Amino acid sequence: MPAALLAACGAGPPAVTAAAARSAVPRAYRTLFNLSDKSVTAKLDVVEDGQTLRRAMAEALASPLAAAAAGAAVHQVTLLGRPACQNALEPWPCARVVYDIVATNGSALEANSAGYAVYVGGRWLVAKNTVCGLFELLYTTENKSGTPPGC
Numbered sequence: 190m191p192a193a194l195l196a197a198c199g200a201g202p203p204a205v206t207a208a209a210a211r212s213a214v215p216r217a218y219r220t221l222f223n224l225s226d227k228s229v230t231a232k233l234d235v236v237e238d239g240q241t242l243r244r245a246m247a248e249a250l251a252s253p254l255a256a257a258a259a260g261a262a263v264h265q266v267t268l269l270g271r272p273a274c275q276n277a278l279e280p281w282p283c284a285r286v287v288y289d290i291v292a293t294n295g296s297a298l299e300a301n302s303a304g305y306a307v308y309v310g311g312r313w314l315v316a317k318n319t320v321c322g323l324f325e326l327l328y329t330t331e332n333k334s335g336t337p338p339g340c
Contacts, residue, residue: 205282205308207268213313214286214306215263221315222290224250224258237307237317245324245337252327259293266306279316282308286319 217235229246233239239246249255265287274283284306289297304319321340328337
């Protein structure tokens with residue numbers, strides 16, 4: 190059942206519409222992946238449970254790899270039903286996001302990546318699981334062991 194219909198029937202939060210998600214989710218992804226902006230607080234503000242990732246975000250922003258990323262290009266935001274969110278280990282409501290991490294020269298550093306956004310506290314946020322997956326990829330790239338702090 191479409192999210193707008195669920196909201197109209199009282200089965201979901203009223204701001205959970207495809208249009209609202211397609212507007213808010215790309216902004217959150219662009220803020221998060223504009224790694225040339227070293228503001229940890231701004232990035233954590235657009236991430237689900239972001240404050241628990243403060244140390245990992247600071248480490249990621251200090252990485253030489255961070256200087257290459259200038260944002261994200263979101264290609265698709267698809268609202269998912271409760272079972273699909275649960276299968277993705279995300280709280281409902283959630284959305285599947287297809288995006289590129291964009292380099293400072295405009296090319297794609299990571300093309301057609303898949304992640305999630307979650308609707309929490311009246312806002313669409315980048316899912317913590319998506320961010321932790323990327324932190325783990327960074328750890329692998331930098332030959333670090335263990336789990337990124339907060340993940």
